[in-house]
Each structure stands twice: as C-alpha cells, then as structure tokens.
Amino acid sequence: MISLKDVIAGYRGIEIIKNIDIFFEKGSITSIIGKNGCGKTTLIKTASWLLKPYSGNIMLDGESICNIPDKKLARKISFLPQIRIAPNISVYNLVMHGRFPYLGFSRIPHDEDKAIVENALEKLGLKKYRNKNVKELSGGERQKVYLAMVLAQDTDYIFLDEPTTYLDINHQLEILDIIKELKNMGKAVIMAIHDLNSALTYCDKVCLLDKGEIVIFDTPEAVYNSREIERVFRVKCDEIHLEEKDQSQYIFSI
DSSP, X not given: OEEEEEEEEEETTEEEEEEEEEXXXXXXEEEEEOSTTSSHHHHHHHHTTSSOOSEEEEEETTEEGGGSOHHHHHXXXXXXXXXXXXXXXXXXXXXXXXXXXXXXXXXXXXXXXXXXXXXXXXXXXXXXGTTXXXXXXXXXXXXXXXXXXXXXXXXXEEEEESTTTTOOHHHHHHHHHHHHHHHHTTOEEEEEOSOHHXXXXXXXXXXXXXXXXXXXXXXXXXXXXXXXXXXXXXXXXXXXXXXXXXXXXXXXXX
16 A cells, blocks of 8 residues: 655645645555646655655555665556657567566566566557557557556556546547556556546546645545535536446536
8 A cells, every 4th residue: 555644745845735645555546636736746746756745754565665765666656647758669669668677787678577568468459569669659559558568567556647638538448448457457546637527437536636635535426425526626517327337427517
C-alpha cells in the first residue's frame, strides 16, 4: 500500500495540494477527479515520488518512500504522463525500456527480460507492430504501446495521468479494459482522469479534489450519493442502472 499523510506539495514554493491523507491498495483502481488546476497531476506525481513534498509522510509497503533507492523504487512504481513526444524508436525497443530498472550497467537484456517484453506485446495485441516506428502509430495504438512498457516494468503501483485523453471512444474503452486487467493482475492503478462517468464506473475508489484539498475519498457509490461532484463541478448528475449489464452509468448536465 502507498499512503500519504498530511502531505503538502507544489512547485517553486507555491502550495498546490495540501492536507492530503489518502492511500492506494494493490488490486484496485483509484481515480483522481476535479476541475482543471485542482492538483490532480501534482497529487499523482507526489504519490509516485516524482515530485518531493514540502511536508508530510509517504509510505510504500510500510517503508518511508524517501529511504528507498531510485532503482528499487522503479521496480515498485511506474508513472505514465499525459503529454509525451513520440520517440523515434520501434515498438519493441520502447516496450523494452520498461525493463531498464532490472538491467545491469551494460543495459543488455537477458532472456527473462525478452520473454517479459514478448508477453506484454502479446497481452496488448501489439505483436504485429513490434518492428514499427512508434511515430507511425495512431494515438490509441501508441497509448497501448506505453501501457505495454508499463506492463513490462512490472510494478505493483501504476500511476496514469489522463490515460484516455484525445482518444476516440473505441480506444478509450479498450484502454479502460486494459486498466481493469492490470487490476486483476493484483496491481494498484491510480489515474487522474477528466471523464467522470469512467471514474464512477470503472474504479474501486474515487478521490475528488477541489482547490488542492480532498473533498471526499470513497467508493463511487458513496461519492455519487454525497452530491459533492455536483457542487464542485456545478452540474447535475443522474445515475442510470443498466439491468442487462448489472452496471450503472452516469449522465451529467448543466
């Protein structure tokens, strides 16, 4: 489990998130939602130790995260940012980047590393693209390659910043299904996301931020029933139950 206690963090001395108490458990999906500028990205960067907090404690599996060496941490935590420049590299070689925390000084992959990369390519249906340049792929295909790289990194905790942004609906649903599969593999997936319906539908826990502070952190049902989403976003939220799928969907209106 990753837990944050009394965490304050930001940039250049300016506090963006404050009074943060939250935890992320293995085998679960947590969504971080909130209006633009509320601190979603800052929170997941801080929780993954990409951004050092001004104060507070972050624990990783019972150990203070500040005491864990970088290479060991890279075997525990992976982070996929929202904005990435497509590298001039083959799909196979990019996915192999996920194995770097496990390689020695020579950076020469062993048979085990190659097998893990092949498995990641197969799981995400990317074998036919293995020798293709990442620049030549569509946005949805490229996102799957980055997720394959994360899968190859084989961390317990996966942080994703807006993993479905700019994708068409088919690719959005495909990426969300992959995220559910990561959860089923026992990993903790924590994602900042704009799509409120996806947050309430796909996740085990939802964290609603407002002005850098946690308004509510609970199950999707509890967050919906609190009506805090309506207050923060100034929208009306209605739940519709789909009997044939035994699933709820959420409709938002002004």
